[in-house]
Structures are given as C-alpha cells and as structure tokens.
Amino acid sequence: MTTIRLYPPLFEEGKEIEFVRSGRTLSAIPSPRDNSVAVFSTSAVDPQTLKSLNEKYTDSRDIYTASTDKIPTSERRLFVTDTSVIFASLQDFKNSNKTSDLDSRLGRSEQVSPVLIKHAVDYVKIVVDSWARASKPVNRPRPLQYDANHYRTLYTCLSLFVVLYLPEAGFDDAPVGEELMEWLNTHFIEPSSEEGDHLSSQDKPWQDDTFWPYLTRSVLRGFSKAPVFLLETLSRHPSEHLQNLVNYLSPLLSSHPRILQFSTEREFVVALRRWKERVKTLRLELDQVPEEEREDDFENWWKPLSNIVGILEGRLEIIQNICIDLNADWKEVCATWSIFVNHRLRRQDLPEVVNQVLESMPPDPTDLEDMIHVALFRGEIMEALSHAAKLDIWLAAHWIDLMEHLDLLNTHAGDDLEISIRDQYILSYADYLHSDPALWRITVAYMCSCGSIGKEQADQVLLRVPVDVNRGATGPSDVHATVSSGEVPEALRDVIETCHEYGRESVRRMVCTIAAQNFLRRREYGLAVSYTTSAENWTWLGRIVDAILAEYIKHGPEVFARSVAAVAPSLQELRAHPGADGVFTHRLMFAVRYAEFHQRRLSGDLQEAALDILTMFNEDLAPKMWWGVLLCDAVELVRHDSLMLYSSSGAVELLKRLEEVNLRASQGSGDDYLSVLMVTMKGATEGEVLQRLKSARLSLAKYYAKCTMVAGGRDVTRLRAGIIAV
Structure with a gap:
C-alpha cells in the first residue's frame, strides 16, 4: 500500500x-x-x-x-537507459529463436547459453559502472537517488546469479568452489590490504594482535602469497618448533592444488589426495609439540596454527568456529566448504550445504542483500525475486527475464492467472518507469514484451505521449498568417516509429488521426492530409478538405492559395493510397487545382490561370456548388480587353456551364449551385447572385463575339448559339 x-x-x-x-x-x-x-x-x-x-x-x-514512485533522476535515468538496450537485445534474440526446442528450454541449449551469459555479464558491467560513478567524491547539488552502496548490492547479487545459474557451456556439472571463492573475495574483501601492509612493516609481526587473525583469514580465503610471506617472518621466532612447522606449512600453502590448474578433474583429485597426505603429516608434527612449548613470551602460537592446519584438513567444526571468532558469516563458511571440505561440490549440492550451515549461522533477516544471497544459494528463485523487488524493482524485472530463458521458473505457478509471473514483475518495473514521461519509449518496450496485456498498457502510454505541434507559430486570430514551417515534431515521428516497431497498427492510426486534427487547427493542411491518409481516416479527410476550401470563403484567394501550397505533395501520396476514398480525393484535387489557379492569377500568369478554369470544368473537378465562383473568376479574366485568354470553344464551354447554373436555379436547385457564391458575396440573396450571373453571361457573350470577330467571321454557327444563349 x-x-x-x-x-x-x-x-x-x-x-x-x-x-x-x-x-x-x-x-x-x-x-x-x-x-x-x-x-x-x-x-x-x-x-x-x-x-x-x-x-x-x-x-x-x-x-x-x-x-507513486520516485521519478528517476539524471544518474538513475542513465542507468535505466543503458540497461534497457541489453533488455531489448535479449528480446530480439528470443523472438528470433521461437522454435519448439529453443522456446521451451532456451537457456539450456548450447547454442543459447553463451548469448544469455553475455547479456547477464553486460548487465553486471553497467551496474559496476554505475557503482563507480556513484562512488566518485564529487560535489553534487543534491544527494544521489541511489547511492554507491545500492549499486554495490546489485553487483553482488547479479554476479552471484551468474556464478550459480549461468556457468559456461560444459561446466554445468563442474565443481563450483573456485568460482564461489572468487565471488566472495571480489565482493567481501577480507583481510584488508592495509592490515597486510601494517604487519609486513614490523620486525616481529607475530607480536601484533592482528597477526594470527590475518594469517588465518588469508588461508580461509584460499590465498597463498600473503600467508607464505608472513610465515617466513616466523623464521626469526624464538620457538624452534614453530620454525620447523612453518618450514613445512609454507610449501603446503604454496602447492595447494586448485582445480583450475588441471586439465581434468581426475588429475586434480589425484594431486589433492597426495597433498592431503602431507597435511596429515603436518598434523602429526604439530600434535607432537609439548604442551609447555606451545607458547612464547607473547601468546599461545600453537592454537591458531592448529586452526590453520584444521582448515587445510577440511574440518567443518573448526572452520565454523574460526568464522564465528573472525565475525565472518555463512557465505564464508560455504565458500571455504567448497574449497577445503568438499572440493567436488556441485551447484546442485549447494542448497543442502547452505541449510546445514545456516543452522548455526543464520542470515540477517533485516538485510535484503543477505536474504537474496541465501535464496540464490538455496535455489529458492521466487524468494530471491520477492526480496529483489523490495531492494530494486529493476533487479527483479531483469532477473526474472533471464530466469525465464533459463527455465528456472515454475511454469505451472501462474497457470490460473491472466498474466505470467514474469510479466507481473516486468510490468511493475514498467509502471515505475512510467513515473517519468521522458522514458516513454523504454516503458513501451518493456510493456510490449509482456503479451497482450502488456501491449494494451503500452497502447495507453503511446496515446498519451505529449506531442507539441504549436511550435511558436502565429496565433489563430491572425487570419493572414502563413502556416508554420511544416516540420513534424520529433516526438510524433518517434511515436509512429515505435508503433511500427511493435506492430501497434490501431494505435498508430489513432495517433495519426489526432496529429491530423492538431495540424488542422494549426492550418497546416499538407501535414493534416498526410497524417489523415496514413490513418486511413477518410471521414477526417473530408473535414480537412472542407476546412481547406473554407480558407477561400473566409479569407479570400490570397490566403487560400498560400494555405494550400503545401497540400500538393500529400495529394500525390493520397492518390497512390489503394484504400483512399475517391470522393474526398476528388475534392482535394479540386482544392489544389483551384489554389494553383489563384497563384497564377496573382502572379500575373493569366493565360495559364484561364486554362486552369477550363480544365477544372472539362475534367469535372469542380463541385457544382463552386461553379458560380469559378464562372465569376473566369469573367474577371475575360474583362482584360488587351488579352484573349480563351478560345471561342472555351468561351462556349463557360457559357454552357453558366446556362446550366441558371437553369437549375430556375428549377429550385439554386442551393446546389449557388451556396458558395452566396457566402463569398457576404450573404447575398439568391436573386442578387443570379443578377450577378446575368452580368457574367453578358460579359462572356461579348467575349465570344470578340473571339468570332478576331477569327474573321468563322464559327458563325457558334456565334448564333452564343447570341441565343444571351
């Protein structure tokens, strides 16, 4: 809660x-x-x-x-981002190997294990880097969200998981002792190098209280160089018995067989058996020292030396007592057990050993790190995950992803649930990431790895990514303002790309529709058409076309021409779309062609402008409600006395269209032909509009007559037809 x-x-x-x-x-x-x-x-x-x-x-x-979660700060965000790359790589590998063999036991295949090991080790490297950064003694404006100790804890847990559950190919059944001791010496350094430097600087180090504890701890941890160096100083010890024993002990420590030194386990076992015989000999020599000569002027040297020999003998009770005296814990006993007590200890044998050790050396229940280590040693995966989630949900989420690949999870544990245990942990981590809107891409990546439920949650994140289309453009109150630069916001491109990547087609269409609506509000008609086409939302395409044509009605030809200038490329995309609605495409083609007409007219290219009018009629691009407007535009062109912009056939075509408008208006269908012209004439009545068209018809008839006169009397029949039309 x-x-x-x-x-x-x-x-x-x-x-x-x-x-x-x-x-x-x-x-x-x-x-x-x-x-x-x-x-x-x-x-x-x-x-x-x-x-x-x-x-x-x-x-x-x-x-x-x-x-509900702590929003990741800059250093935490870097950690999250870096590890997300590894997670994504692992998902890509998993998806590319979905076969019956690899999908069931992905981690046990010799083909797959090296890949899993690499990804797990990459996680470890990033944790180590984060630990190093957090450990730097620099002045920070505020404390780190997660201190160096937190990343150190992640390091110990992750590296232990690699040691116990991700052995290299062919070493699944190999003795684990050397790797376990290396892990212990890497993360829990004892004894310290400072203690060794302190003792080595003394003339009689055996008189220091830390001498025998340091020597004993070094042997317990499997070291040889440091103990041998200190033992050599005992050649100056006043006891001849101790000098003789040390001369025997030093070669034993230096020659302690380690499995990594041998090519086969059999060779190692033979060498170890011989070495154990020499240890027995040392024990006999040690026991023969008289009681009264087992002490010097400073302390009893025989007892700590006997403890060291007891370690080499592999006597568990002595090892446990030594660890208790040295304030060591159960981990050290288990690691020493695998080196000196049972050198053939396998990973599958560890739970039994740990349970035996914990009876006398229980873990600290208040220390999450210690409880995680216990659970991993025991093979209690779900317990380890539960503690890991309390420590850092990042650890639990990435662990369980690796565990699923390794087939470590109980596949029947979540059969009665709608969502798997693996997905529960990863979605919890994704929910934590959702606290920072800037991490939405990573959040979606984790969610989409969690089946249908995760993808549905990702859909909601994608739909709510803030996309700013108001990039400093002029306010909507300025009707003469040009549209903005036409650049697509980067966030919008990223959202659509992410939808493509994870196959969220329905979300992509919805995002494109929302983007088109926003671009429409900004009067960026080219982008609006493009994104509506991508969304295949033909209803909204119709609204956009209406808005484009409304630019002419509201603001006049100049603003209309500028507004539609960016639509032409989108029109090509629309026409190439196989599912495009032909009605709306046709209307948009008219809007573009009509805008081109005004661009040419405003720039003085009247001849091409006149051809645009005829083309729109001949190709049936112009909606009938716009005929009256186009005819009035055509009349404006023919009133240039010095220019002959239309041929006689062109003039006849315009007269025919004009006659159809008048005829339909007289039959009660005036709204179908005159509605736009009535609006552009500032709310004129139908009668006023018809009167204007009569004037236009007279101008066109005169122009046709002029064309006929210029032609030298040709086309008499057409002239009569023109007079009759007047």
Whole structure:
C-alpha cells in the first residue's frame, strides 16, 4: 500500500474528526500521462445538509500532486537507459529463436547459453559502472537517488546469479568452489590490504594482535602469497618448533592444488589426495609439540596454527568456529566448504550445504542483500525475486527475464492467472518507469514484451505521449498568417516509429488521426492530409478538405492559395493510397487545382490561370456548388480587353456551364449551385447572385463575339448559339 504525505497538511494531527465533520473528504485523480496523482479535498455531503446541521463547510482549493514512485533522476535515468538496450537485445534474440526446442528450454541449449551469459555479464558491467560513478567524491547539488552502496548490492547479487545459474557451456556439472571463492573475495574483501601492509612493516609481526587473525583469514580465503610471506617472518621466532612447522606449512600453502590448474578433474583429485597426505603429516608434527612449548613470551602460537592446519584438513567444526571468532558469516563458511571440505561440490549440492550451515549461522533477516544471497544459494528463485523487488524493482524485472530463458521458473505457478509471473514483475518495473514521461519509449518496450496485456498498457502510454505541434507559430486570430514551417515534431515521428516497431497498427492510426486534427487547427493542411491518409481516416479527410476550401470563403484567394501550397505533395501520396476514398480525393484535387489557379492569377500568369478554369470544368473537378465562383473568376479574366485568354470553344464551354447554373436555379436547385457564391458575396440573396450571373453571361457573350470577330467571321454557327444563349 502506497502512503502519500501531503505538505502543507490539509489538517493538523488529531483533527481528522473535524475535517470529516466539515463535510470534506479526500479525492484523487490519476494522471493519464504518468503514474502521478492529483490529491484534493472535495465535499462529502450536500452543503445544504451541513447548514441544517450547523456545521461549517470550508471549500479548500489546494491541489497536491504526488507520484507513486520516485521519478528517476539524471544518474538513475542513465542507468535505466543503458540497461534497457541489453533488455531489448535479449528480446530480439528470443523472438528470433521461437522454435519448439529453443522456446521451451532456451537457456539450456548450447547454442543459447553463451548469448544469455553475455547479456547477464553486460548487465553486471553497467551496474559496476554505475557503482563507480556513484562512488566518485564529487560535489553534487543534491544527494544521489541511489547511492554507491545500492549499486554495490546489485553487483553482488547479479554476479552471484551468474556464478550459480549461468556457468559456461560444459561446466554445468563442474565443481563450483573456485568460482564461489572468487565471488566472495571480489565482493567481501577480507583481510584488508592495509592490515597486510601494517604487519609486513614490523620486525616481529607475530607480536601484533592482528597477526594470527590475518594469517588465518588469508588461508580461509584460499590465498597463498600473503600467508607464505608472513610465515617466513616466523623464521626469526624464538620457538624452534614453530620454525620447523612453518618450514613445512609454507610449501603446503604454496602447492595447494586448485582445480583450475588441471586439465581434468581426475588429475586434480589425484594431486589433492597426495597433498592431503602431507597435511596429515603436518598434523602429526604439530600434535607432537609439548604442551609447555606451545607458547612464547607473547601468546599461545600453537592454537591458531592448529586452526590453520584444521582448515587445510577440511574440518567443518573448526572452520565454523574460526568464522564465528573472525565475525565472518555463512557465505564464508560455504565458500571455504567448497574449497577445503568438499572440493567436488556441485551447484546442485549447494542448497543442502547452505541449510546445514545456516543452522548455526543464520542470515540477517533485516538485510535484503543477505536474504537474496541465501535464496540464490538455496535455489529458492521466487524468494530471491520477492526480496529483489523490495531492494530494486529493476533487479527483479531483469532477473526474472533471464530466469525465464533459463527455465528456472515454475511454469505451472501462474497457470490460473491472466498474466505470467514474469510479466507481473516486468510490468511493475514498467509502471515505475512510467513515473517519468521522458522514458516513454523504454516503458513501451518493456510493456510490449509482456503479451497482450502488456501491449494494451503500452497502447495507453503511446496515446498519451505529449506531442507539441504549436511550435511558436502565429496565433489563430491572425487570419493572414502563413502556416508554420511544416516540420513534424520529433516526438510524433518517434511515436509512429515505435508503433511500427511493435506492430501497434490501431494505435498508430489513432495517433495519426489526432496529429491530423492538431495540424488542422494549426492550418497546416499538407501535414493534416498526410497524417489523415496514413490513418486511413477518410471521414477526417473530408473535414480537412472542407476546412481547406473554407480558407477561400473566409479569407479570400490570397490566403487560400498560400494555405494550400503545401497540400500538393500529400495529394500525390493520397492518390497512390489503394484504400483512399475517391470522393474526398476528388475534392482535394479540386482544392489544389483551384489554389494553383489563384497563384497564377496573382502572379500575373493569366493565360495559364484561364486554362486552369477550363480544365477544372472539362475534367469535372469542380463541385457544382463552386461553379458560380469559378464562372465569376473566369469573367474577371475575360474583362482584360488587351488579352484573349480563351478560345471561342472555351468561351462556349463557360457559357454552357453558366446556362446550366441558371437553369437549375430556375428549377429550385439554386442551393446546389449557388451556396458558395452566396457566402463569398457576404450573404447575398439568391436573386442578387443570379443578377450577378446575368452580368457574367453578358460579359462572356461579348467575349465570344470578340473571339468570332478576331477569327474573321468563322464559327458563325457558334456565334448564333452564343447570341441565343444571351
């Protein structure tokens, strides 16, 4: 259960009853963008009821925002980002090897194990780097979110997991002692080098209180050089017995057989048996020292030396007593056991050994690191995951992903659940990442690795990624403002790319539709059309086309021409789309062609502009409700006395269209042909519009007559047809 503390408090401690009697209660609304919540007080009962009870009602306007997780700071975000790359690589490998053999026991295949080991070791390297950065003695404006000790703990746990559960190919059944002792000496350094330097600087180090503990600990940890060096100093010891014993002990320590020195286990066993015989001989020599000569002027030297020989003999009771005296713990006993007690100890034998050791040396239940180590030694995977989640959900999520590949999880444990145990931990980690909106890509990657439920959660994250399309463009109140630069926000491109990557097609279409709506509000019609086409949302395409044509109605030809200038490339994309709605495509083609007409007209290219008018009619691009507008535009062109922009056939085509408009208007269908022209004429009546068209018809007839006269009397028949039309 998450506890959220409000500051400043809504009420003082002990004032809960007064708060309730004031008619208020606490309410919370989760944020759709991240996993934060807004907390505020609201009325619990009707205020009128409170008045009847003579209770005071206070309407508090304070709103508190809080997050259910600690938002990752910069150093933590770097750690999260780096490890997410390894996680993604492992998922790619898993997905590329989905066969019956590899999918069931992915981690046990000789083909796969090296890959899993590499990824696990890469995790370890990043943890070590984070530990090193956190350990640097630099001045920071604020404390680290996770200190160096936290990353050190992750390091010990991850590296132990690699030692116990990810042996190299062919070493699954090999003795584990050397690797276990190396892990212990790497992470829990004893004895310290400072102690060794202190003793080596003395003339009679055996008179120092730390001499025998240091020597004993060095032997216990499997070291040879440091003990041999200190033993050589005992050649100056006053006891001849000790000098003789040391001369025998030093070669024993130096020649202690280690399995890594041999090519086969059999050779190692033979060498170890011979070495053990020499240890027995040393024990006989040690026991023959008279009682009265086992001490010097400083202390009893025989007992600590006997303990060292007991370690070499592999006597468990002596090893445990030594570890207790040296304030060591169960881990040291287990590691020493694997070197001196049972040199053939396998990984599968560790749980039995650990249970025996823990009977006399229990772990610290308040230390999560120690409890994780115990669970790993015992092979209690679910217990290790539970403790790891308390330490850092990052560790639990990445561990269980590796464990699933290694077939370490009980596949039947979650059969009655809708979501697997593996996915539960990874989604918990993804929920933690969701506290930082900047990490949405990584959040989606983890969610999409968790089946259908995870992908559905990822969909909600993708839909709520903040995408800013208002990139400093002029305000919407400025109707003469040009559209903005036409650049697509990087976040939008990233969201769509992520949808493609994880196959979230429905989300991609929805995101494209939302983007198109936003671009439409910004009057960026080219981008609006492009994203609507990508979304295959033809209803919204119709709305965009309407908005484009409305630019002419509202703001005139100049603004209209500039607004549609960026639509032409999107039109090509739309026409190439196999599922495009032909009606809306046709209307958009008209908008683009009509904008080109005004661009040419405004730039003085009247001949091409005139051809655009005829083309729109001849190719049936112009909707009938726009015929009146186009005809009026054509008349404006023919009123240039010095230019002959239309041929006589072109003039006849315009007269035919004009006659159809008049005819349909007289038959009661004026709205179908005159609605746009009525709006552009600032709300003129149908009669006023028809009067304007009559004037246009007269101008076109005169122009046609002029064409005929210029042609020298040709096309008499067409002239008569033109006069009849007038």
